[in-house]
Amino acid sequence: MNLRRKCLMAGLATLTALTLGTAAQAQDNAVLRVATDATFPPMEFIENGKRTGFDVELVEAMAKTMGKRVEWTDIDFKGLIPGLVSRRFDMAVSGIYITPERRKVVDFTEPYYVGGLVALVKSGNTTVHAPADLNGKKVSVQVGTKSVSFLRDTYPQVQRVEVEKNQEMFNLVEIGRADAAVTGKPAAMQYVKTRGGLRMVEQQLTTEEYGMAVRKDTPELTRALNAALAKVKADGTYARLTQKWFGTAAK
Numbered sequence: 001m002n003l004r005r006k007c008l009m010a011g012l013a014t015l016t017a018l019t020l021g022t023a024a025q026a027q028d029n030a031v032l033r034v035a036t037d038a039t040f041p042p043m044e045f046i047e048n049g050k051r052t053g054f055d056v057e058l059v060e061a062m063a064k065t066m067g068k069r070v071e072w073t074d075i076d077f078k079g080l081i082p083g084l085v086s087r088r089f090d091m092a093v094s095g096i097y098i099t100p101e102r103r104k105v106v107d108f109t110e111p112y113y114v115g116g117l118v119a120l121v122k123s124g125n126t127t128v129h130a131p132a133d134l135n136g137k138k139v140s141v142q143v144g145t146k147s148v149s150f151l152r153d154t155y156p157q158v159q160r161v162e163v164e165k166n167q168e169m170f171n172l173v174e175i176g177r178a179d180a181a182v183t184g185k186p187a188a189m190q191y192v193k194t195r196g197g198l199r200m201v202e203q204q205l206t207t208e209e210y211g212m213a214v215r216k217d218t219p220e221l222t223r224a225l226n227a228a229l230a231k232v233k234a235d236g237t238y239a240r241l242t243q244k245w246f247g248t249a250a251k
Contacts, residue, residue, distance in 0.1 A: 032068040033089040034059055037077040039166050042190045042245045043095040054186075054245040055093045058112065059212070061237050062228035076164060078144025081106060084213055090221060091214045095184050097146050098211040108211030109225045113242075115185045117147055117205040120198045122173060128180055131205045134158050137179035140169035147182040150206060173198060184208075186246065 036055065038044045044053035051072060063070045073089050080092040085105055095115070098108045119139070121128045128134060135157040141147035143162045151158045161178050163169055169181035170191055180201075181188075188200050214222045232238050242248060 030068055031071050032059075032063050032066070032091070033071045033073065035073040035075055035080055035083055035089040035092045036094040037080065038074050038094075040077075040095050040184070040187050041194075042186055043184075044093070054113075054241055055095065057241055057245075058232070058238070059093050061232045061241070062225060065228045065231045066224055076144070077142060078164075080144075081213060084215055087215070090218065091212055091225070093212045095186065095210055096213055097208040099146060101149075102213065105216075106213045107216050107219070107222050108213055109222060110229060111209035111211055112229055113186075113210040114207065115210060116207040117150060117182055118185045118188045119201040119205065120170065120173060120181045120183065120188050120191065121179065121201060122176075123197055123199045125179070125199070128201060130201065130203050131155070134180055134182075138177070140172045140178040140181045142166055142169060142183065145183075146206075146208070151182060154205075170195075170198065189246075 036044045036051075038046050038051050038053070038056075040053075042054055044051065044055045046052075051074075056072075060070055073083075075083060077094060080094055080096065081102060083089060084092045092106075096102070096108075098111060102108070119128065119131060119134060128137065132155075134151070135155050136159075138159045138161055139151060140161040140163055141151060143164060148160065148162060151160055161172060163172070166183060166187055169178070169183060172178035173181050174197060181198075182205065185200075185204065192198055192200055212225060214225065229238075
């Protein structure tokens with residue numbers, strides 16, 4: 001093979017590699033990799049083998065306005081922020097509260113819903129009527145959530161029972177191994193409505209804003225997500241979803 005032909009072949013190989021690389025990059029840019037812990041109805045959960053919920057439908061709607069398709073990853077809640085930081089996915093959405101501690105390691109979109117921590121007890125419980133009554137009680141919480149640090153710092157006499165999944169917290173209250181469970185208000189309301197046997201303590205423990213967690217090295221994605229959120233609010237999609245999943249008008 002003469003030198004001219006060798007140079008031509010090398011040039012073609014380089015061009016092919018660049019073309020394939022560009023195509024792969026374009027394909028990646030069309031995908032939004034999102035992680036969630038789909039055990040938190042009505043925010044995200046599995047029903048009839050399909051992932052659904054407020055967060056799921058909201059993200060899908062936002063991705064559509066961005067011209068992207070969503071590639072979901074299901075992992076435990078405690079792994080969402082570490083997995084995001086280690087670049088396993090582009091964003092995490094799972095009823096995540098925006099907190100100063102989390103802001104140190106990840107960025108957040110604009111808040112997309114306001115909720116807060118509440119306590120659930122058995123319907124016949126006569127000892128817990130307000131958050132202060134939790135002191136001295138056994139309270140189940142999900143590891144990796146704000147419930148853990150909030151109870152530790154605010155109600156130091158609480159005996160925390162830490163579990164991996166949201167459902168486990170409720171189960172412990174039902175069978176009497178915990179006096180109460182502390183979780184997000186949407187999940188608590190959903191459980192009381194669909195299962196019964198438990199009641200929600202009227203006074204909330206906290207008021208919290210939910211945000212979609214994004215890596216600090218992708219500020220352009222955070223801006224794009226904020227723009228998409230604004231679009232779905234403007235076109236009525238957000239109002240329809242809040243009505244569907246919470247039975248209330250958009251705030």
